[in-house]
Amino acid sequence: MNIKARAVEPAPVRRRVVKSASKDADLIRQRRQALITAAVHVFKEKGFHEATVRDIGRVAGMTQGTIYNYVESKEDILYLVCDQIVGEYQEETRKALDTSSDPLTRVRSTVRAVCEVMYRHQEEILLIYQDSHLLDARSRKVILARVEEFIGMFEVILKDASRQLDRPLKSPHLSANILTFLPTMIALRRWSLNRHVTVEEMLDGISEFLVRGLGFGA
Numbered sequence: 289m290n291i292k293a294r295a296v297e298p299a300p301v302r303r304r305v306v307k308s309a310s311k312d313a314d315l316i317r318q319r320r321q322a323l324i325t326a327a328v329h330v331f332k333e334k335g336f337h338e339a340t341v342r343d344i345g346r347v348a349g350m351t352q353g354t355i356y357n358y359v360e361s362k363e364d365i366l367y368l369v370c371d372q373i374v375g376e377y378q379e380e381t382r383k384a385l386d387t388s389s390d391p392l393t394r395v396r397s398t399v400r401a402v403c404e405v406m407y408r409h410q411e412e413i414l415l416i417y418q419d420s421h422l423l424d425a426r427s428r429k430v431i432l433a434r435v436e437e438f439i440g441m442f443e444v445i446l447k448d449a450s451r452q453l454d455r456p457l458k459s460p461h462l463s464a465n466i467l468t469f470l471p472t473m474i475a476l477r478r479w480s481l482n483r484h485v486t487v488e489e490m491l492d493g494i495s496e497f498l499v500r501g502l503g504f505g506a
Contacts, residue, residue, distance in 0.1 A: 303371060304430045306364050309357040319358045320368055322348045327365045328411050336366065336419045367427040370420055373405075373412045374434045377468075380405050381441055391449040395504045398445055399467060400495045406474040407491060413475035439464045446502065455503050463502050470498060 308316050326348035330339045341362050345355050359365055384401035385394055406413060420431060443464040450457045457463055471494055474481065481490055499505055 302430075303434070304367065304427055306368060307360055316358055319350070319354075322350070323355065323359065323365050324369050324372055327369055328415055331366075331369075331415055331419065332411055336362075336422055341365075363422075363424055363427065366415075366419060367423055367431070369412060370416050370423070370427075370431045371434070373409050373416060374431065374438060376405055376409070377402060377438050378434075378441060381438070381445075385445070391452040392504055394445060395449050395502070396495065396499055398442070399498050400491065402468065403471045403474065403491045403494050406471040407487065410475040410478060413472055417472070417476065435468075439468050442467050449504060453504070457503065467498055467502065470494065 306320075310316050310319075323344060326344045327339075329347055330343045333339075334343065339362070341352055341355055344362070344365060345352055348355075359368070380401040381398050384397040387397050388394055420428065423431065439461075443460045446457055446460050446463055446467070449455075450460070474490065474494070485493065496505075
């Protein structure tokens, strides 16, 4: 691979700091993960507006007083849910890139990785699409910037593959948007998909459709 010719991945977005009264980083991560898991369950059951911090604490096994050692509000928890899922998109994409230096394999593996993340986190995907507009303006701006960063990662992947395989892309940015959005149908259309196809058929079908549609079929 010609490293000098590679497109440059966007600079990382500065994430919003969620304040904590605790100084124990490991404990903060553990407690916040428990809150995220509980919040997804509670928000799905009651909706964001009707859910309370007490409800989330009951599912997470924490008192309200304990919760406020790790977040300051219910909105903080919603932000953490959104931030975590976008972060996992990026992490799994980078892992998939490391599996091969072949451009076609890299496109296929990263597309498949995104589909698998969408499948594992269907509840979080639904929550983001239903409730992310309820974030405060600063949190929403950070999440949208991180999503744009994720789109930018795929724009780099597609540009590199296009150049190396000599398969021109008319609009890499549009292609990257399509690639990162279409797999959300795994969550948003599961009411239909789950009745008609198996998990493997769904993941394989969406992945292959995207790879071929982008012009990177075998």
